[in-house]
Amino acid sequence: MSVDKPRVERLTRELLEAIGEDPDRPGLKQTPGRMAELYEEFFAGVGEDPAAHLERTISISRGPAPDTLPSGAVLLRDIRFRSVCEHHLLPFAGVAHLAYLPGEQVVGLGALVKVVETLATRPQVQERLGEQIADAIADGLDTRGVLVVLDAVHGCVTMRGGRQPLASTVTIAARGEYTDPVARAELIALIGSSSNAGAQPGTGAQA
Structure with missing residues (x-):
């Protein structure tokens, strides 16, 4: 599904008029076109299937060491x-940490990044985003457990309302074995030790 850029341009002009501005003044004349380009980028994931990125899996049992299965998780940090909050259409941004406990399959690490990007580039709330990423990985791969930790800063918190510029939000979504806090404790510790963990210095995830 592609963004209707001409319609976005028309609606942006209407919005500028609605707040009492003149969309034809020099500083705003190009704004409708810029907004259309921006929305095309920000909402590229609307209608896209995130599971499509997980289709090219690698069978461990057919690899160079068929008798060796991973004894631990695959963890991709930072x-x-x-994304854009669906409540006020303000941006939120941060880091995602993904882990899965492989069964008979693994997938290229870039595919996991694509899952995050696809689901983030649509109107979202952080709580749902984490759950959707976890579902996509759990459903698209042969896994025994999935853990998704998101740490993000929200424009609706930093720029309006309480205006807390240092506040970040951490959410955890788990599937399979990692629904047990004890089972995921090692991963939480590894995520917390990351030099880039969190959207702000000093923030981290707690189980």
Whole structure:
């Protein structure tokens, strides 16, 4: 599904008029076109299937060491993402940490990044975003457990309302074995030890 850029341009002009501005003044004349380009980028994931990125899996049992299965999780930390809050259409951004406990399959690490990007580039709330990422990985791969930790800063918190510029939000979504806090404790510790953990210095995830 593609963004209707001409319609976005028309609606942006209407919005500028609605707040009492003149969309034809020099500083705003190009704004409708810029907004259309921006929305095309920010909402590229609307209608896209995140599971499509997980289709090219690698069978461990057919690899160079078929008798050796991973004894621990695959953990990918500090995936930078940005999204748009569906409540006020203000941005939120931060890092995603993904872990899964492989069964008979693994997937290229870039595919996990694509899952995050696809689901983040649509109107979202952080709580749902984490759950959707966890579902996509759990449903798209042969896994025994999935853990998704998101740490993000929200424009609706930093720029309006309480205006808390240092506040970040941490959410955890778990599937399979990692629904047990004890089972995921090691991963939480590894995520917390990341030099880039959190959207702000000093923030981290708690189980």
